[in-house]
Amino acid sequence: MITDSHVHTLYFSGDGKMTVEEMLEAASRSGLTSVVITDHYDDDFPHDMEGPMTFNLSDYYSAFCTWTKASRGKISLRLGIELGYQPQLVQKYADLSGQIPFDSIILSNHLFEGKDPYFFRDCYDKEKSDLHNEYVSSLANMAEESDSFDILGHYDYIVRYSPKENPVMRYADCPKAFDRLFRALISKGKSLEINTRTIQKLRKSGVSEIDSFPDIEILDQYRFLGGKRLTLGSDAHEASSVAGLFSETARYLIDLGFRYNFTYIRRKERKSRFEDFLK
Numbered sequence: 001m002i003t004d005s006h007v008h009t010l011y012f013s014g015d016g017k018m019t020v021e022e023m024l025e026a027a028s029r030s031g032l033t034s035v036v037i038t039d040h041y042d043d044d045f046p047h048d049m050e051g052p053m054t055f056n057l058s059d060y061y062s063a064f065c066t067w068t069k070a071s072r073g074k075i076s077l078r079l080g081i082e083l084g085y086q087p088q089l090v091q092k093y094a095d096l097s098g099q100i101p102f103d104s105i106i107l108s109n110h111l112f113e114g115k116d117p118y119f120f121r122d123c124y125d126k127e128k129s130d131l132h133n134e135y136v137s138s139l140a141n142m143a144e145e146s147d148s149f150d151i152l153g154h155y156d157y158i159v160r161y162s163p164k165e166n167p168v169m170r171y172a173d174c175p176k177a178f179d180r181l182f183r184a185l186i187s188k189g190k191s192l193e194i195n196t197r198t199i200q201k202l203r204k205s206g207v208s209e210i211d212s213f214p215d216i217e218i219l220d221q222y223r224f225l226g227g228k229r230l231t232l233g234s235d236a237h238e239a240s241s242v243a244g245l246f247s248e249t250a251r252y253l254i255d256l257g258f259r260y261n262f263t264y265i266r267r268k269e270r271k272s273r274f275e276d277f278l279k
């Protein structure tokens with residue numbers, strides 16, 4: 001099983017740019033055997049956006065059933081969702097998680113102090129360690145308060161739009177916040193996503209290849225505390241990013257001692273070997 005556990009389509013994600021046909025073609029070219037469609041569901045989003053930030057779940061499920069037929073068994077399609085966390089949504093998302101037969105649920109935080117850092121740039125005036133401490137602490141709160149998810153999405157999201165000269169996130173920026181986040185994930189059996197879109201964005205902003213990968217110390221500490229579940233996700237919004245950097249990232253993770261990519265079918269975990277992702 002070679003799975004991309006995080007992709008967006010143009011039908012249900014306001015910022016998605018690919019059709020399912022384009023996604024399936026890209027997935028086949030990349031050697032994937034399965035893909036989890038995880039369209040955005042950001043309830044109570046604080047700003048007006050061009051497209052809607054939520055969708056009707058039954059429409060999503062009907063569309064998924066049609067897409068499954070269109071994939072004609074070449075690629076195994078799975079039903080996922082990316083939930084945008086805010087503290088007041090915990091119960092709402094718990095209810096939502098049982099409404100259609102999800103394979104896997106990513107829980108993400110796209111906000112910093114209640115605002116989208118892509119549009120509201122004030123947060124980047126903060127010292128890097130303060131910025132990272134506040135963001136990772138918000139993820140720790142999220143992981144402690146929520147149970148209705150399988151994968152914690154892009155722990156390093158806040159670095160994606162950072163104008164800082166060296167935007168890379170390090171364990172040393174906020175060790176206590178990371179430890180609290182990891183303890184919550186590990187005790188609940190949740191997986192930590194390795195999001196290759198962040199790696200791509202860092203490289204585009206001029207960060208070197210080696211520094212663009214997740215900090216060794218972050219992953220060493222996760223493992224030291226007992227964390228073994230990692231999930232690769234490309235967070236592709238366009239076909240060219242499907243399975244982006246999967247082979248290189250799998251190699252990096254193997255070298256750090258991680259052996260398995262964790263995915264989910266009907267919310268039950270499945271392990272596959274990172275070795276299988278190597279080209």
Ligand SMILES: [Zn+2]
Pocket residue numbers: 082108110153154
């Ligand atoms: Zn996201």
Ligand SMILES: [Zn+2]
Pocket residue numbers: 006008082235
């Ligand atoms: Zn996403």
